[in-house]
Amino acid sequence: MASSTTTHSLPTPLIHLRNHSSRRTCCSSPSRSSASRRLKLSSPKPKFPSLKFGKFESRYSRVGVVVVTGAYVAAPASDPNVSDNEVKLKESDSQRVLCLLLGFCLKGRFFEILIGRRPEPLWMLLTNVGILYAMEPIFTVFFIVNMGTIWEKVMAALRAVVFRRILIQQVEFFDRYKVGELTGLLTSDLGSIKDIVSENVSRDRGFRALSEASFSTLSRSFRYNLHTFCPVPPTCSSFGAAYGFRFWLSRSTVPVFQAHGKAQAAISDCASETFSAIRTVRSFAGEKRQMSVFGSQVLGFQASGIKLGIFKSANESLTRIAVYVSLLTLYCLGGSKVKAGELAVGTMASFIGYTFTLTFAVQGLVNTFGDLRRALSAVERINSVLSGTEIDDSLAYGLERELSSRELHDENLKLFYNNGSSESYLINSHYMSALKSARNGCSQAWSGDIVLEDVHFSYPLRPDVEILSGLNLSIKCGIVTALVGPSGAGKSTIVQLLARFYEPTRGRITVAGEDVRTFDKSDWARVISIVNQEPVLFSVSVGENIAYGLPDDNVSKEDVIEAAKAANAHEFIISLPQGYDTLVGERGSLLSGGQRQMVPANVQSMSCGDKFPYRIAIARALLKNAPILILDEATSALDTVSERLVQEALNHLMKGRTTLVIAHRLSTVQNAHQIALCSNGNIAELDRNFLSFGLDPYLFHLLLFALAAEVQL
Ligand SMILES: Nc1ncnc2c1ncn2[C@@H]1O[C@H](COP(=O)(O)OP(=O)(O)OP(=O)(O)O)[C@@H](O)[C@H]1O
Numbered sequence: 001m002a003s004s005t006t007t008h009s010l011p012t013p014l015i016h017l018r019n020h021s022s023r024r025t026c027c028s029s030p031s032r033s034s035a036s037r038r039l040k041l042s043s044p045k046p047k048f049p050s051l052k053f054g055k056f057e058s059r060y061s062r063v064g065v066v067v068v069t070g071a072y073v074a075a076p077a078s079d080p081n082v083s084d085n086e087v088k089l090k091e092s093d094s095q096r097v098l099c100l101l102l103g104f105c106l107k108g109r110f111f112e113i114l115i116g117r118r119p120e121p122l123w124m125l126l127t128n129v130g131i132l133y134a135m136e137p138i139f140t141v142f143f144i145v146n147m148g149t150i151w152e153k154v155m156a157a158l159r160a161v162v163f164r165r166i167l168i169q170q171v172e173f174f175d176r177y178k179v180g181e182l183t184g185l186l187t188s189d190l191g192s193i194k195d196i197v198s199e200n201v202s203r204d205r206g207f208r209a210l211s212e213a214s215f216s217t218l219s220r221s222f223r224y225n226l227h228t229f230c231p232v233p234p235t236c237s238s239f240g241a242a243y244g245f246r247f248w249l250s251r252s253t254v255p256v257f258q259a260h261g262k263a264q265a266a267i268s269d270c271a272s273e274t275f276s277a278i279r280t281v282r283s284f285a286g287e288k289r290q291m292s293v294f295g296s297q298v299l300g301f302q303a304s305g306i307k308l309g310i311f312k313s314a315n316e317s318l319t320r321i322a323v324y325v326s327l328l329t330l331y332c333l334g335g336s337k338v339k340a341g342e343l344a345v346g347t348m349a350s351f352i353g354y355t356f357t358l359t360f361a362v363q364g365l366v367n368t369f370g371d372l373r374r375a376l377s378a379v380e381r382i383n384s385v386l387s388g389t390e391i392d393d394s395l396a397y398g399l400e401r402e403l404s405s406r407e408l409h410d411e412n413l414k415l416f417y418n419n420g421s422s423e424s425y426l427i428n429s430h431y432m433s434a435l436k437s438a439r440n441g442c443s444q445a446w447s448g449d450i451v452l453e454d455v456h457f458s459y460p461l462r463p464d465v466e467i468l469s470g471l472n473l474s475i476k477c478g479i480v481t482a483l484v485g486p487s488g489a490g491k492s493t494i495v496q497l498l499a500r501f502y503e504p505t506r507g508r509i510t511v512a513g514e515d516v517r518t519f520d521k522s523d524w525a526r527v528i529s530i531v532n533q534e535p536v537l538f539s540v541s542v543g544e545n546i547a548y549g550l551p552d553d554n555v556s557k558e559d560v561i562e563a564a565k566a567a568n569a570h571e572f573i574i575s576l577p578q579g580y581d582t583l584v585g586e587r588g589s590l591l592s593g594g595q596r597q598m599v600p601a602n603v604q605s606m607s608c609g610d611k612f613p614y615r616i617a618i619a620r621a622l623l624k625n626a627p628i629l630i631l632d633e634a635t636s637a638l639d640t641v642s643e644r645l646v647q648e649a650l651n652h653l654m655k656g657r658t659t660l661v662i663a664h665r666l667s668t669v670q671n672a673h674q675i676a677l678c679s680n681g682n683i684a685e686l687d688r689n690f691l692s693f694g695l696d697p698y699l700f701h702l703l704l705f706a707l708a709a710e711v712q713l
Pocket residue numbers: 175459461462467485486487488489490491492493494
């Protein structure tokens with residue numbers, strides 16, 4: 001190979017000109033070579049400050065600058081016409097590292113030294129390469145650890161924002177979306193966004209792939225392009241075509257990704273629905289039906305997965321076609337040039353190296369594009385769920401106020417607070433701050449009646465069906481009102497309005513004469529306790545489940561025990577293997593078969609295991625001590641002991657409170673101070689003496705139906 005100059009200055013147009021000419025020196029005109037030397041000597045001084053690297057400095061610098069300036073690879077490291085002063089370059093650390101990388105890994109010179117066509121010692125070359133190989137993993141660890149940490153923090157903040165945004169939606173939002181869909185947002189959708197970084201910090205993907213691909217293309221273009229190496233334009237155009245087509249393809253795959261995400265959410269929805277209602281499924285022998293529903297979701301997911309696979313394969317094969325066309329062009333055109341002596345073998349070899357680098361980089365980019373598409377459709381799904389809905393202003397305002405005003409001792413809550421007032425711009429703070437605290441509502445509810453005045457209501461998802469049509473009901477302070485009526489009459493709807501899960505579409509609800517809408521809804525829960533037939537227990541200990549009655553307070557163990565005693569649950573709880581610390585399973589299933597055997601037989605008989613959650617709920621309500629109590633009476637038959645225990649607990653709970661009982665038993669109705677019959681979205685108040693003669697439960701229900709059908713309200 002011909003030898004000419006060592007180049008060592010910054011990449012100015014002047015230097016490019018010189019480099020091109022120096023390259024030609026090896027193959028063609030000597031006059032251009034001398035011209036290049038003249039130009040080289042007049043090159044500007046390097047701008048970078050000098051750093052002493054001892055012996056290695058000049059060698060690395062020289063090698064590196066050759067590449068940076070796009071010099072011809074056949075240029076030797078030393079040139080007798082160049083003075084030492086010129087050779088000693090002054091570059092920064094990063095420039096040196098870049099020089100090392102570029103000089104040894106990407107140049108034809110590397111191959112030529114390896115095959116002995118150049119005089120430089122091989123050990124020197126291998127030492128340099130070894131140093132580079134050692135540095136790479138160190139920087140990789142640094143890069144991945146930092147990127148990973150930053151991105152994990154971003155994702156935690158994002159998860160907190162989405163969770164909080166879901167929590168403060170109005171109740172109808174939860175009617176509209178299934179549990180699986182919402183959990184899917186927090187798991188698989190946010191997971192796809194997380195993958196953008198976590199999957200793309202690896203060597204061959206993401207930013208690295210992008211920089212490698214760009215650099216390979218650019219350096220190829222600068223070094224070989226236009227003058228001598230005709231394979232470059234066809235290679236670049238095939239890659240260009242592949243990129244263009246991929247861009248079009250990526251746009252058309254977004255709906256496919258979305259459909260795939262939806263299908264995945266449907267699977268998790270079906271699974272969570274089935275498992276959460278497992279007792280109902282069992283009791284109806286519904287396993288086969290659930291399997292069929294699940295099967296159809298899985299098949300849907302499979303179909304969308306296959307469709308997605310087809311798009312992915314199109315992407316893959318397109319990339320490969322581009323690579324192989326590029327390589328074939330290179331072999332044909334480059335090979336003929338080597339044969340004709342117009343091109344050095346090392347150059348050809350390095351060009352093949354570039355092409356492979358580009359191949360891997362483009363492959364990495366394809367994967368990154370795939371991640372981006374998935375992430376984009378996930379963002380779109382999260383947006384479509386959360387943007388079209390209305391947040392519950394009052395709840396959002398209350399939470400915002402709590403989180404920002406309070407001394408936060410709970411580290412976990414700081415995650416939500418630090419992300420700050422992301423919702424504050426959505427809230428009408430001026431209006432909200434004028435609302436009265438629910439503590440005022442509490443004190444008024446202890447002394448005043450609750451009145452529903454001409455209440456009309458339709459559920460937001462079925463606005464054309466009026467459930468309550470001008471309903472009037474007065475629930476007297478401190479006494480028990482029994483609400484009776486046939487199924488679907490609207491009893492639970494009244495409860496939901498009193499709890500302020502929904503607001504009446506017309507009319508109003510008052511407490512001691514004050515419209516409930518003048519009270520802050522965010523802590524309205526203080527005013528009302530609700531005990532459902534099927535109370536929900538959380539997957540924490542029995543004690544914590546009772547303490548949930550006052551979730552924001554530090555409830556002492558003594559208070560929990562006192563509440564449990566009043567709810568007649570204490571005996572049963574202490575008979576459990578870990579007492580109050582016994583963990584409650586999902587949906588309140590308390591004991592495994594083995595644990596049941598450890599509970600003494602006499603306790604088991606009085607445990608009314610199935611009604612245990614009901615008594616825990618009573619204990620919770622006792623702890624909460626709200627002035628208004630709403631009770632959906634347990635319908636399932638209890639044995640005499642259980643019935644007595646539960647009734648005693650309820651009597652305890654109802655004492656002195658304004659109580660509304662959705663009554664399913666004659667005894668409850670007979671003991672109530674006031675009876676309201678709900679039918680056709682309206683109320684008729686009944687005289688309790690009307691039922692004071694002995695009726696058996698069957699006759700009682702018959703009578704209710706007859707009344708509901710006959711009474712013109
Ligand atoms: N979230 C909802 N969205 C739309 N319609 C609803 C919703 N909840 C209940 N409904 C409808 O409102 C009507 C009244 O239901 P509601 O649950 O209040 O009756 P109910 O008297 O409590 O019946 P049951 O004694 O069987 O519980 C029913 O037709 C029911 O289908």
